Amino acid sequence: MGKILVLAEHDQHALKDVTRELLAAAARIGEPVAVVVGLPGTGDALLAELGAAGAKTAYVAETEHAEDVLATPAVLALETVANTVDDIAGILIASSVDGKDVAARLSVRLNTGLIADAVNVEESDGTVMATQQVLGGTYSVKSTVRGIPIITIRPGTIEVTQPTSAQPSKITIDIVVDPVGSGQVVARDEDEIASSGRPDLRTADIIVSGGRGIGSKENFAIIEQLADALGAAVGASRAAVDAGYIEHKAQVGQTGATVSPRLYVAVGISGAIQHLAGMQSAKTIVAINKDANAPIFQFADFGIVGDLFEIVPQLIKAVNARRSDELINI
Amino acid sequence: MNVVVLIKQVPDTYGERKLSPEGRLDRDVSDVIIDEINERAVEIALQLQEDVGGEVTVVTMGPKSAVDTIRKALAMGANKAIHIVDDGLAGSDALQTSGAIAAALKTIEFDLVIAGNESTDGRSSAVPAMLSERLKVSLLTNLVTLSVAQGSVAGTRSVENGTMEVRASLPAVVSVAEKIADPRFPKLKGVLAARRKPITTLSISDLGLFPLEAGGENSWTQVNDVIAQPARTSGTVITDDGTAGTQLAGFLAAAKLI
Numbered sequence: 001m002g003k004i005l006v007l008a009e010h011d012q013h014a015l016k017d018v019t020r021e022l023l024a025a026a027a028r029i030g031e032p033v034a035v036v037v038g039l040p041g042t043g044d045a046l047l048a049e050l051g052a053a054g055a056k057t058a059y060v061a062e063t064e065h066a067e068d069v070l071a072t073p074a075v076l077a078l079e080t081v082a083n084t085v086d087d088i089a090g091i092l093i094a095s096s097v098d099g100k101d102v103a104a105r106l107s108v109r110l111n112t113g114l115i116a117d118a119v120n121v122e123e124s125d126g127t128v129m130a131t132q133q134v135l136g137g138t139y140s141v142k143s144t145v146r147g148i149p150i151i152t153i154r155p156g157t158i159e160v161t162q163p164t165s166a167q168p169s170k171i172t173i174d175i176v177v178d179p180v181g182s183g184q185v186v187a188r189d190e191d192e193i194a195s196s197g198r199p200d201l202r203t204a205d206i207i208v209s210g211g212r213g214i215g216s217k218e219n220f221a222i223i224e225q226l227a228d229a230l231g232a233a234v235g236a237s238r239a240a241v242d243a244g245y246i247e248h249k250a251q252v253g254q255t256g257a258t259v260s261p262r263l264y265v266a267v268g269i270s271g272a273i274q275h276l277a278g279m280q281s282a283k284t285i286v287a288i289n290k291d292a293n294a295p296i297f298q299f300a301d302f303g304i305v306g307d308l309f310e311i312v313p314q315l316i317k318a319v320n321a322r323r324s325d326e327l328i329n330i
Numbered sequence: 331m332n333v334v335v336l337i338k339q340v341p342d343t344y345g346e347r348k349l350s351p352e353g354r355l356d357r358d359v360s361d362v363i364i365d366e367i368n369e370r371a372v373e374i375a376l377q378l379q380e381d382v383g384g385e386v387t388v389v390t391m392g393p394k395s396a397v398d399t400i401r402k403a404l405a406m407g408a409n410k411a412i413h414i415v416d417d418g419l420a421g422s423d424a425l426q427t428s429g430a431i432a433a434a435l436k437t438i439e440f441d442l443v444i445a446g447n448e449s450t451d452g453r454s455s456a457v458p459a460m461l462s463e464r465l466k467v468s469l470l471t472n473l474v475t476l477s478v479a480q481g482s483v484a485g486t487r488s489v490e491n492g493t494m495e496v497r498a499s500l501p502a503v504v505s506v507a508e509k510i511a512d513p514r515f516p517k518l519k520g521v522l523a524a525r526r527k528p529i530t531t532l533s534i535s536d537l538g539l540f541p542l543e544a545g546g547e548n549s550w551t552q553v554n555d556v557i558a559q560p561a562r563t564s565g566t567v568i569t570d571d572g573t574a575g576t577q578l579a580g581f582l583a584a585a586k587l588i
């Protein structure tokens with residue numbers, strides 16, 4: 001197979017985890033080639049990390065507008081590389097808010113098909129095939145593209161490979177970004193969830209989610225405490241978000257995050273179909289709900305009918321006790 | 331100011347949703363409704379109109395039945411509609427859909443196009459960005475607030491680790507997220523008025539598309555395999571007798587989850 005271009009996501013200093021996942025996915029189907037778009041100096045700062053993650057070559061486009069112009073710099077860089085390098089067999093981009101814009105715009109520029117939010121890529125008879133989970137995870141669909149496939153990949157779904165130590169060759173490319181005619185960033189603000197130190201909801205191993213049953217914003221602290229005891233990310237149902245218990249970012253479901261953690265703990269959540277659409281691919285589902293007829297119990301591996309305000313504090317205690325036992329045993 | 335809102339008819343997620351072996355939505359098994367995110371997009375367009383005047387046009391590409399979706403938006407208060415409808419368009423992918431919508435938008439004047447950030451069936455989040463590229467106008471996606479002033483559109487854009495304040499000059503395409511606004515309910519007066527509001531229908535030939543640019547057979551993406559995932563089943567359910575929290579910790583430990 002040919003070269004697989006990977007758009008590197010980074011914060012100018014370090015790669016984001018998803019970039020390692022994309023490079024690992026690229027290695028499965030061809031030769032990983034990174035495309036880096038950043039402020040001046042970024043290419044050199046990231047080169048070693050890119051090599052460790054498997055990139056054989058890095059095309060680097062540096063521009064003062066890397067942070068204040070949306071999508072356009074990355075679209076230009078990928079377009080330039082795609083049009084000048086031979087033997088490109090695919091383009092992988094993170095299925096992030098920014099990545100989705102870049103992929104869709106590039107698809108029009110290169111006039112080639114897009115497969116969105118794939119959870120796997122493989123090579124089959126010389127073509128790249130991508131797997132998507134659709135209709136709330138009820139189907140898994142494998143697709144191919146006419147032309148060079150552009151595939152966005154859901155963060156957290158591809159296993160990262162062993163690091164290598166080879167330094168990729170660096171090739172500088174020139175792009176001219178005209179901010180007029182593009183979306184522009186005026187200011188950035190990191191939110192509470194991102195700065196809480198808890199794992200990221202979309203890629204977390206364990207998630208504790210609270211629903212309307214939590215009853216108030218103050219009570220929602222009980223969900224956060226359980227999350228911290230389990231080392232989990234905090235999620236929520238739409239009803240909890242609408243009631244203002246927690247920010248919208250935490251919403252799991254059809255119109256929120258799609259997650260597939262090892263463990264999903266649903267507390268005071270009824271299990272509406274739109275909520276299930278976002279979490280039913282979790283390995284293990286645990287539910288706590290006082291209504292024995294709540295639909296969530298039809299999907300839970302372990303369900304407790306009872307009052308969450310009795311059960312959750314006891315659970316936190318029991319988890320912490322086991323933790324300290326372990327510490328003593330070490 | 332002339333605002334276009336892109337609305338899509340989707341299967342109601344309260345009902346059953348099925349894929350055919352070709353990977354197409356089986357529209358016969360489910361009720362179809364206007365995608366809720368598009369009601370929110372119509373709402374914010376109407377709020378902008380209340381502020382700065384102008385017209386709100388809704389545009390949809392979809393089968394004949396999608397006219398119900400249009401009526402809903404007109405009943406909410408949109409002024410007129412374009413319905414892109416042609417059997418040859420069935421099964422189009424995002425790239426083709428954006429091409430057809432772009433062709434339709436070239437027949438009218440607009441300052442701002444408002445779309446949903448993601449459709450509940452396709453979920454590609456691709457059509458708005460593709461459209462901006464085809465129309466060669468600027469793009470702002472995933473907005474949770476939106477305002478228009480002095481030839482530009484501005485707002486708060488929600489991203490993975492927080493938010494950003496963004497702006498773009500008009501004309502522009504924007505997509506909005508769930509938080510943008512709660513949609514109004516159409517009043518009876520609106521429902522009656524909607525019957526008299528103009529709906530223009532456009533076919534593949536009206537749009538000047540090549541037949542090869544439309545429809546499932548010519549789409550850029552081809553489905554090779556459709557696998558229904560096994561439905562989840564219920565496991566152990568216990569009723570709390572005062573020890574359930576401890577029992578759950580035991581279950582988690584046995585499953586090596588803690």
Ligand SMILES: Cc1cc2nc3c(=O)[nH]c(=O)nc-3n(C[C@H](O)[C@H](O)[C@H](O)COP(=O)(O)OP(=O)(O)OC[C@H]3O[C@@H](n4cnc5c(N)ncnc54)[C@H](O)[C@@H]3O)c2cc1C
Nearest residue numbers: 211212213237238239253254255256268269270290291308
């Ligand atoms: C287009 C569309 C998109 C949607 N998208 C999403 C989405 O992305 N995510 C989402 O979650 N929803 C979504 N919804 C909403 C969904 O239909 C439900 O309304 C929502 O999931 C309900 O949230 P909930 O389970 O927290 O609330 P409820 O359904 O009200 O359930 C609360 C539960 O808490 C239990 N409870 C109350 N008190 C206690 C107690 N003390 N102890 C134990 N249990 C208790 C109750 O028994 C009840 O089962 C969407 C709906 C639509 C129409």
Ligand SMILES: Nc1ncnc2c1ncn2[C@@H]1O[C@H](COP(=O)(O)O)[C@@H](O)[C@H]1O
Nearest residue numbers: 336391445446448449452454455456457
């Ligand atoms: N067939 C369509 N007709 C009109 N608008 C559409 C259509 N498909 C997608 N859109 C718009 O694009 C948004 C994102 O859809 P998608 O790219 O499918 O996730 C939707 O919320 C609509 O606003």
